[in-house]
Amino acid sequence: MLQKDIFIAENESVKDVLKKLDRTAEKLLLVTDRKNRLLGTISDGDIRRYLLMGKSLEENIEDVYYKNPTFLRKGEFSMESAKKIFLKKKIDLIPVLDEEDTVVDYIIWNQAFSEEVRPPKNGKIKVPVVIMAGGKGTRLEPFTKILPKPLIPVNDKPIIELIIEEFKRQGGKKFYLILNSKGEMIEAYFNGIKKDYEVKYVRENNFLGTAGGLKLLKRMGTDLFIVSNCDVIVKADFQQVITRHKKQNAVMTVLSSIQHHKIPYGVINFREKGLVTDIHEKPEYTVTINTGVYILSREALKFIPENTFFDMTDLIKKLIENNKKVATYPVNENDYIDIGQWEEYKNAVEKLRVFR
Template sequence: MERSDILEKVQVPPELPVVQALEKMDRAAQQILLVTDGDGRLVGTVTDGDVRRALLEGVNLREPVERIMNPRPRVLPAGSSPEDARQLMIDHGIRHVPLVDNLGRVVDLIMWQELFLPRKEVHPEKVVIMAGGQGTRLDPFTRILPKPMIPLRDKPIIEVIMEKFHRQGLSRFILCLGYKAEIIRLYFNGDSRPYNIEFVQEDSPLGTAGALSLLNGYLDDTFLLTNCDIIVEMDYAHLLQYHREQQNSITIVGALKEFVVPYGVLRTEDNSFRIEEKPNFHFLVNTGVYVLEPAVLPLVPGGTKIDMPELIHAAQDQGFKIGVYPHHGRWFDIGQWDEYQQTLKFFETMGFGG
């Protein structure tokens, strides 16, 4: 993408509603927005971190984006060297440096990955994928194939998920199997792949967390956990960094979800009355993707069905710190037919692969 194209895609006016700004940030995929006035002068920036704080604070997404922007971002004058930008990033822990002319107009944007990440980072954390469920919401398809093997374009869902992790440097996977496990084992015991796979087997259905009781000896450090029907387009390095900075024992990835009420809602307050046509609401919903510390594993009873919400509540009761990582980008829950069909259509039209 040309530099001028990037600058155009990341600039927004101060009065743009936050929800529209988030959509633009998602499309631009640069993890920053430059808030500029009508003359192109920089008045603030909005980063992923600013968005996460706003979502956790419950900011009204209909408010203007200037409500959540940083009005005093670190900048450099036009013509500054990459070394100047590198040092500024290191000194202040930032990932983007706008370059501005003597009138304060944005002329360039230098990004962390250009200076520090010429190649893919490698992460040692393991990824646990819960792939043992029966997939009853996708019946009758799952009478023949286990849910992880449902195709998304030319690959099964579970392989698409693993390849997306692998592209971000995560290459150690543990698949927790149950229903029709032999089909999944046979598929992955064939051609060699550039990542490592281990299998554990449930003797009976253990829910979305119960199989963690089988992982003694497998996990001795921070790990990621995901369901086998969830695809989240996100930066996992940022997620892991956030988890450690917050010193969480469990971090839940919460995705921003819009819900539209398809009716006119009657609003009555005191003696006043109005009709709000088809209002929309935004909530952070649980994606089924988590980061966990091995210290919580003893809370999972052996051989007992338990789901992640129960484990999280048990961890809270024991004083473990639980956090939420707000995610405002794309995510797909393929666990039921309508969501599967929509995801399949999106992947076809957008050219997403495994």
Template sequence: MNIDNLKIKKEVNIREAMKKLDAGAKGILFVVSKDDELIGTLTDGDFRRWILKNGNMEESVENVMNKNPIYLMEGDVNSADEVMLEKSITAVPIINLNRNILDVKFLNKNVLIENKNRTLQDIPIVIMAGGLGTRLYPYTKILPKPLIPIGDTPIIERIIDKFCLYGGKDFYLTVNYKKNMIKSYFNELDKEYFINYVEEDKPLGTGGSLSLLKGKIDKTFFVSNCDILIEADYESILKHHKEKGYKVTVVSSVKNFQIPYGVFKLNESGNINEIVEKPVYTFLINTGMYVIEPEVLNDIPEGKFYNLPDIVEEYMNSGVPVGVYPISEQSWMDMGQISEMKEMVEKIENKEKNNN
């Protein structure tokens, strides 16, 4: 491992730091001074808190970093796992007397999973699997969208596997189009989780199909579209939702869009005041994953086509706070269209290659 790939100077802006965090795929960056001294750390949690404060993405990482990082001296390497478990962190730098980073120890993945694999054991998980998948035609003329393989595994099975890492066992699949193929697939699968099928007589949308779950779910639950993969800490998402007391929390991806031209800014007289070359704008995008309280089901109309953003908008208009849990741009993969599906396959294959 090249430690330099995990270092970042304090002058770098927050947007660029998020990109570097994604690229490093280790979940942490170490902020260093011009003399290469450790002065802080950056994790997705630090970025998330900044985004939720509506912070400026052009500010330097010095404004968002943890200025009191946990570290070990070079003679204390053997206590790394113990310290990480005690402090609930996944990485710890090893430094010398000059605060230069000599090495980085990471918590063993199996230990990490073992600590989290009970988080969702009592949490229902609803996966919207009833859509026609028209944007993926002609693939969906043969297979329902949930069974389209990403690599050698159907997308819906990959979604379920992600939840299972956190102890998820209680799944509800809303089905309609080619529902018998979906049922047949899971009937043949050797699995350690339970699937309940929620059958639509007609397309009801991502919100309308939830109305069929009234009386069946009486606790906080997750909802996921069947064409997305979220690389995030599901325990942290649930904890954020509970601590804030939201009825609905939307998992949202930071998305950067660059304008490929020089952009003019005008003054009050209509004259050019400033030229910004190829500016980058940052937005929060709905990923299609939610955490929802059971009473929300009572606010969804029955037998009517209705999407989940509709209930979000109704709550906002009536003054009910709706939560958001930001994740990085690379933590969200979508296969809603053929071009996006191919990109997802490529990302998954590269990740699995790097893990082997």
């Protein structure tokens, strides 16, 4: 039975596409007419390229979607031929059409291959990953009175190990952990497990904020590196992010997430003397937020003061003030998990079951 959530009309907005992509487990929607005839496809990558051109979420998708899609013809293909297309095109979904180009079915990657196999990545990341693991974790008290935040378990593994595994899947082999609060417990954990990647520990003497500890890496010897908070997981093609970072000559790229927030009340607008001018029932807002994951060029370290409390927001502002390029790379709402506060923790546990 066809899942209706993967269909979208070409007169719907970019925002509508984002909502549907977030509701489904797929990375691609089928653009169809009223009779379900295939017009094209639209993916999160198409949306990302569109948004990075400075376009509006309110525009319809007519000029955004791909109008020459790959498809299979009903009764004229085998699963083996579908496998070859998946491998050649590196796509996640192929629609099946009848003789009138009506969508009658579709095949996803996991139908053609075993569930354990994932579509090949565009490339392997060859840069180190720095994880800011020195925070106090006050938002996760009382657990963090005993354990450091990076070791808080999510399902059967600590947060920090899940973060490392996500990068390791894409080729990450070298990890720097910036430590402070209960850092010796984090060292003991990684020294006590079997691992096929390298971990180096960098110790802060004082709490230096979300960016200050990076100054301790000034002799790291790499021109580019990834930085991640220790309580977030972002699903993105990091080699693609790095390629775009270099192409834009950016000093920093901030991975962002497009979030939809619905206010569960009527919102009142009023003017002087308390006279109501309008009311909007349960309005919805779409915002782009900072995920806490970044690509940094070595040049950025020059703008971080020595042994001083300095947050990432301070670094971003400092770079912009000095006319350095700060880029962004947006991901979907469901490709970002925040585990750093109790309100999100339970959601994260459930989300991680299907995240991979």
